[in-house]
Amino acid sequence: MLDECFTNPVAGVPRMWVYGSYVKGLTYNMDNYIFAGGIWLDK
Numbered sequence: 001m002l003d004e005c006f007t008n009p010v011a012g013v014p015r016m017w018v019y020g021s022y023v024k025g026l027t028y029n030m031d032n033y034i035f036a037g038g039i040w041l042d043k
Contacts, residue, residue, distance in 0.1 A: 015032050025038035 022043045024042050027035045
């Protein structure tokens, strides 16, 4: 039974992220963590 135990998140934990308008390409994963792979600065 433990081998087939799955979890399906229904609602993520809200996290607040503050960043400037010059930060572009900021995306989040399903757990509401920042995915930093495509971030760039437009200054």
